[in-house]
Amino acid sequence: MAHVVKSESQEKSFWDGFNRPPVLIALALGYIALTVLGIVTADRRNLFYFTYNIVIFSLFTISPVVVVLLPVSRRFRAITIGVLLLVIMPVMGIYNPYYLELAIQICIFAGLALGLNIVVGYAGLLDLGFIAFFAVGAYLWGMFTSNTNTIFFQNGWIVPANAFYIFFFLGLGVTAIVGIILGLPVLRLRGDYLAIVTLGFGEVIRLIARNLDSPINFTNGSQGLSGIPRPDILPGISELTLATSQFFSIRLDNLGAVSSQIWFYLLSLAVLAMVVVISRNLEESPIGRAWTAIREDEIAAIAMGVPLVRMKLTAFAFGAAIGGGGGVLYAAKQSFIDPSSFLLLASISILAMVIIGGMGNIIGVIFGAIIVTLLDLHVLSMLSQQISALKQSNFVFLGFNFNQWPSQLEPAKFQPLVFGLILVLMMLFRPAGLLPAKRRLMELSSEEVPDEEIDAEISGAKKE
Amino acid sequence: MILDIKNLVKSFGGIAAVRDISISIKENSISSIIGPNGAGKTTLFNLLTGIYKPDRGSVNFDGRSLIGLRPDQVNAAGIARTFQNIRLFQGMTVIENVMVGMHTRLRVSWVESLFRTKSFGEQERDIVKKSHHLLRFVGLDESANEVSRNLPYGDQRRVEIARALASNPKLILLDEPTAGMNPQESAEAMNLFRRIRDEFGITVVLIEHDMRVVMGISEHINVLDYGQKISEGTPAEIRSDQRVIEAYLGRRAVATTERES
Numbered sequence: 001m002a003h004v005v006k007s008e009s010q011e012k013s014f015w016d017g018f019n020r021p022p023v024l025i026a027l028a029l030g031y032i033a034l035t036v037l038g039i040v041t042a043d044r045r046n047l048f049y050f051t052y053n054i055v056i057f058s059l060f061t062i063s064p065v066v067v068v069l070l071p072v073s074r075r076f077r078a079i080t081i082g083v084l085l086l087v088i089m090p091v092m093g094i095y096n097p098y099y100l101e102l103a104i105q106i107c108i109f110a111g112l113a114l115g116l117n118i119v120v121g122y123a124g125l126l127d128l129g130f131i132a133f134f135a136v137g138a139y140l141w142g143m144f145t146s147n148t149n150t151i152f153f154q155n156g157w158i159v160p161a162n163a164f165y166i167f168f169f170l171g172l173g174v175t176a177i178v179g180i181i182l183g184l185p186v187l188r189l190r191g192d193y194l195a196i197v198t199l200g201f202g203e204v205i206r207l208i209a210r211n212l213d214s215p216i217n218f219t220n221g222s223q224g225l226s227g228i229p230r231p232d233i234l235p236g237i238s239e240l241t242l243a244t245s246q247f248f249s250i251r252l253d254n255l256g257a258v259s260s261q262i263w264f265y266l267l268s269l270a271v272l273a274m275v276v277v278i279s280r281n282l283e284e285s286p287i288g289r290a291w292t293a294i295r296e297d298e299i300a301a302i303a304m305g306v307p308l309v310r311m312k313l314t315a316f317a318f319g320a321a322i323g324g325g326g327g328v329l330y331a332a333k334q335s336f337i338d339p340s341s342f343l344l345l346a347s348i349s350i351l352a353m354v355i356i357g358g359m360g361n362i363i364g365v366i367f368g369a370i371i372v373t374l375l376d377l378h379v380l381s382m383l384s385q386q387i388s389a390l391k392q393s394n395f396v397f398l399g400f401n402f403n404q405w406p407s408q409l410e411p412a413k414f415q416p417l418v419f420g421l422i423l424v425l426m427m428l429f430r431p432a433g434l435l436p437a438k439r440r441l442m443e444l445s446s447e448e449v450p451d452e453e454i455d456a457e458i459s460g461a462k463k464e
Numbered sequence: 465m466i467l468d469i470k471n472l473v474k475s476f477g478g479i480a481a482v483r484d485i486s487i488s489i490k491e492n493s494i495s496s497i498i499g500p501n502g503a504g505k506t507t508l509f510n511l512l513t514g515i516y517k518p519d520r521g522s523v524n525f526d527g528r529s530l531i532g533l534r535p536d537q538v539n540a541a542g543i544a545r546t547f548q549n550i551r552l553f554q555g556m557t558v559i560e561n562v563m564v565g566m567h568t569r570l571r572v573s574w575v576e577s578l579f580r581t582k583s584f585g586e587q588e589r590d591i592v593k594k595s596h597h598l599l600r601f602v603g604l605d606e607s608a609n610e611v612s613r614n615l616p617y618g619d620q621r622r623v624e625i626a627r628a629l630a631s632n633p634k635l636i637l638l639d640e641p642t643a644g645m646n647p648q649e650s651a652e653a654m655n656l657f658r659r660i661r662d663e664f665g666i667t668v669v670l671i672e673h674d675m676r677v678v679m680g681i682s683e684h685i686n687v688l689d690y691g692q693k694i695s696e697g698t699p700a701e702i703r704s705d706q707r708v709i710e711a712y713l714g715r716r717a718v719a720t721t722e723r724e725s
Contacts, residue, residue, distance in 0.1 A: 281578050285584070286563075286566075286591075289560055290564065290567055292556055292560070293556070296553035296555055300551035301553070301564070302515075302534065303535045303539065303547075305540055306567050307536045439556060439560065439611055440557075
């Protein structure tokens with residue numbers, strides 16, 4: 001590569017002493033070890049187990065991001081993250097299968113957020129209906145495999161579970177085409193208008209899914225599709241799971257379910273890795289630069305030769321394709337989908353991941369996805385469980401008996417409020433996100449071409 | 465003649481911004497378009513580059529008509545431009561700005577971008593090299609990796625010129641390129657414009673208000689007023705043209721000066 005990525009020069013400060021690689025590596029490894037130890041030694045009978053769980057698992061889950069951000073050698077970071085994600089996480093999952101469920105959700109939503117990031121973060125096109133592509137992917141897999149009484153099921157047009165892999169790539173293609181078809185009329189609009197139209201489109205897809213149960217039943221309407229299969233688990237995974245659990249002497253209640261979760265976790269992780277590579281490769285290409293140019297100044301971009309409509313369509317198609325692939329994965333994971341999985345709120349929470357993490361920055365967006373998913377599925381629901389546990393044990397704190405805690409004040413019900421608050425605070429204090437995007441630095445490679453040669457090339461077209 | 469504009473007309477609502485302008489630009493020349501504010505100079509540039517669609521008239525560039533082309537197609541045809549109020553991609557680095565300028569000269573394929581083929585890598589290396597070269601040409605190579613928002617005003621103008629040159633144009637349209645510059649910077653800029661023509665063989669057309677620049681550099685001058693061409697010729701001819709003086713100073717002012725002298 002002609003250009004190399006350089007980390008920003010660090011400012012001199014008190015923290016300099018901590019900023020040397022060996023110290024940082026030790027701190028990072030210590031951090032990981034502590035969180036793992038914290039998870040393993042958790043006492044489920046403790047009254048405050050849920051609160052403890054919120055803290056310790058959240059800390060563990062963000063550790064890959066912490067490692068990525070360390071200013072140490074690439075190789076160290078890659079190995080650490082590999083071990084974290086491929087070894088430690090599955091072991092934690094055997095220890096407590098609930099963690100795997102969360103990890104899968106995070107992978108899927110991080111992938112989705114990266115897809116939306118292409119549209120919003122790179123090309124600057126505000127898409128409020130992104131969930132529509134997710135829905136198209138999910139229904140694509142759901143319709144052909146569900147054992148619900150749809151037209152496909154009645155006529156026996158059911159594909160085997162292992163067609164998942166074909167359908168995943170089919171999903172990418174189909175949603176990309178849907179993205180282009182939608183984008184053609186819509187992308188002539190700018191800014192707010194585009195946002196409103198995409199918002200409408202998101203609802204349209206949901207309503208189609210809801211109403212396409214008559215006269216011919218494709219989607220089973222609001223009843224949803226159930227019994228959607230996952231692909232078969234890779235041979236060896238369940239043996240490996242069993243061996244691991246015996247090695248760490250963890251009691252396994254349901255070997256089949258856990259190893260299936262582990263396999264699916266690995267699949268989701270692979271998909272996320274693929275999306276990261278796609279995002280990065282596009283970003284660092286003429287297409288990615290054209291997107292940024294469009295985001296910065298449309299008029300200047302088109303005057304400099306960037307074909308606006310085609311580039312915007314490309315962004316839309318890639319965003320849509322990634323959304324669709326995520327949908328296929330999601331349908332297989334949930335094994336049940338219905339239109340209510342694809343509400344406007346879902347679009348907004350994916351957008352929130354992009355904004356909170358840092359638009360246009362891959363690591364930032366993944367970080368955003370981790371935070372939002374944890375908040376949504378882990379922190380708030382664990383808080384609810386904590387409160388109900390306190391209620392049941394008549395816990396008294398500062399003279400307040402928790403059995404008087406009103407059911408209206410259940411944290412899980414406050415999800416939109418918490419989201420709103422976070423977004424407002426973000427806009428006030430970190431409008432570019434927690435990890436803002438940085439421009440890449442480009443340098444000449446050592447072998448330089450003499451100026452005259454390039455001169456000749458530049459003026460060549462004219463003097464032919 | 466590399467550029468031939470014939471009877472170009474454009475009005476916005478009831479206001480005729482450009483009424484019947486015909487201008488010819490000789491290949492390899494440096495020429496200026498001058499005129500008082502509101503004369504239709506920038507509108508003319510916007511018509512040429514496809515940002516506005518003309519109501520009537522023809523534009524022939526290098527043997528083909530530009531009418532109906534989109535701005536990016538005009539750029540691909542070989543006309544690059546800068547803007548009166550600098551329009552850099554503010555958040556991108558200087559060199560990235562220049563790289564975007566090359567868009568029409570690249571193979572842009574998402575398949576190659578995704579799979580990082582060998583030829584993709586070669587092209588990327590090539591772009592970076594050429595961009596550095598262009599930045600050196602305008603004297604900004606040290607700032608290549610700065611975010612362009614952070615550059616001083618004069619440097620931003622130069623980045624815009626480098627970005628325009630990146631598309632490998634045959635003709636470059638500069639819209640008030642020395643606006644806001646002091647005399648020394650203007651002199652440097654004039655030198656740069658000459659080098660664009662001499663070293664790259666690119667035809668240069670400027671819109672300019674600074675008469676020192678206009679008279680010092682132009683081989684040919686077109687004067688617009690109220691959307692019409694009122695005069696053309698060499699700097700010496702324009703300087704002594706009564707209509708031009710009137711357009712700039714107003715008829716009464718000219719009459720007064722004459723009586724006084």
